[in-house]
Amino acid sequence: MRQDFLKGMRHGIPVMLGYLSVSFGFGINAVAAGLSVLQAVGISLTNLTSAGQVAGVTIIAAGGSLIEMAAAQFIINIRYSLMGFSLSGKLSSSFTTGHRLITSFGITDENFAIASVQPEPLTPSYLYGLELVGLLGWVLGTFLGAFAGNILPMRVTAAMGLMLYGMFIAIIIPPAKKDHRVLFVILLAAGLSVLIRYGFSFISAGTSVIVCAVLASVIGAVLFGHKEAAT
Amino acid sequence: MSVWIYVAVMAGMTYLIRMIPFTFFRRKIRSRFLNTVLYYMPYAVLSAMTFPSIFYATGDTVSASVGTVVALILAYFDLPLIVVAVSSSVAALAVGLIL
Numbered sequence: 267m268r269q270d271f272l273k274g275m276r277h278g279i280p281v282m283l284g285y286l287s288v289s290f291g292f293g294i295n296a297v298a299a300g301l302s303v304l305q306a307v308g309i310s311l312t313n314l315t316s317a318g319q320v321a322g323v324t325i326i327a328a329g330g331s332l333i334e335m336a337a338a339q340f341i342i343n344i345r346y347s348l349m350g351f352s353l354s355g356k357l358s359s360s361f362t363t364g365h366r367l368i369t370s371f372g373i374t375d376e377n378f379a380i381a382s383v384q385p386e387p388l389t390p391s392y393l394y395g396l397e398l399v400g401l402l403g404w405v406l407g408t409f410l411g412a413f414a415g416n417i418l419p420m421r422v423t424a425a426m427g428l429m430l431y432g433m434f435i436a437i438i439i440p441p442a443k444k445d446h447r448v449l450f451v452i453l454l455a456a457g458l459s460v461l462i463r464y465g466f467s468f469i470s471a472g473t474s475v476i477v478c479a480v481l482a483s484v485i486g487a488v489l490f491g492h493k494e495a496a497t
Numbered sequence: 498m499s500v501w502i503y504v505a506v507m508a509g510m511t512y513l514i515r516m517i518p519f520t521f522f523r524r525k526i527r528s529r530f531l532n533t534v535l536y537y538m539p540y541a542v543l544s545a546m547t548f549p550s551i552f553y554a555t556g557d558t559v560s561a562s563v564g565t566v567v568a569l570i571l572a573y574f575d576l577p578l579i580v581v582a583v584s585s586s587v588a589a590l591a592v593g594l595i596l
Binding site: 284312343344350351354426427429443447448451 | 501508538542544545547550551555556582587593
């Protein structure tokens with residue numbers, strides 16, 4: 267049990283290092299958008315997700331509605347449901363409902379990727395170790411970024427505002443290179459987003475992400491069929 | 498409206514999305530169409546969030562554009578996330594200092 271916890275923590279270290287830099291960027295962006303250090307850290311501690319948090323801060327800064335907030339989080343984070351479905355089948359028999367309720371909080375892209383490739387069934391201890399280390403990195407990075415956003419020169423924090431977007435690009439480009447359907451979906455989503463920003467600027471930023479993401483994904487699925495088809 | 502109300506809605510929705518299938522469902526999603534849409538969704542979300550916002554991220558379109566190009570090139574060569582993220586920032590900072 268202790269063994270599994272330590273193993274999970276060990277597996278979480280690369281995730282933590284990645285989260286540190288990314289959440290640093292989030293902290294900077296959050297403070298730049300008008301949030302306090304405590305609010306930025308509070309968001310990271312209770313959400314543990316990059317894209318959802320960025321969209322959330324955008325909606326808060328724009329004074330959007332709570333329905334818009336809920337809908338944006340739903341669309342952006344619905345992939346975690348899919349990961350939850352998938353991971354659910356890999357759990358050891360010691361996984362009680364209580365453990366499921368707690369560990370489900372830590373389902374992220376990175377934790378999912380690591381947990382789902384483990385050869386043996388997942389124990390609660392392993393997932394606790396893995397998720398705890400990642401969460402620490404995520405919260406600590408947010409704090410440092412939000413704090414730095416208040417003390418570093420404007421010029422430096424402004425440039426650091428690019429970090430999060432740089433990471434998003436690093437996530438979407440490699441699969442787009444290998445799979446032209448992903449490339450098409452990415453270009454379509456970006457094109458729609460640009461169109462809405464300049465042509466239909468009455469649509470809020472949060473709603474725009476929802477509309478673009480759903481349209482691009484559905485059009486991609488209609489045009490290219492199911493994902494296993496052409497690979 | 499208090500920021501914390503937004504945070505509560507955000508956190509609540511995100512938790513429910515993670516918790517419900519993981520805790521209560523034990524079957525796979527059968528619809529291939531839905532699976533495909535869900536497969537494309539994260540890429541579409543990230544792309545829509547990045548463009549065109551990235552060009553305004555530094556407060557200066559020129560430095561942001563240079564940072565964007567640097568990120569695109571490094572990502573194309575499969576460099577790690579941290580390297581891509583930091584390099585695009587450094588490139589934008591360098592441009593900001595020169596101009």
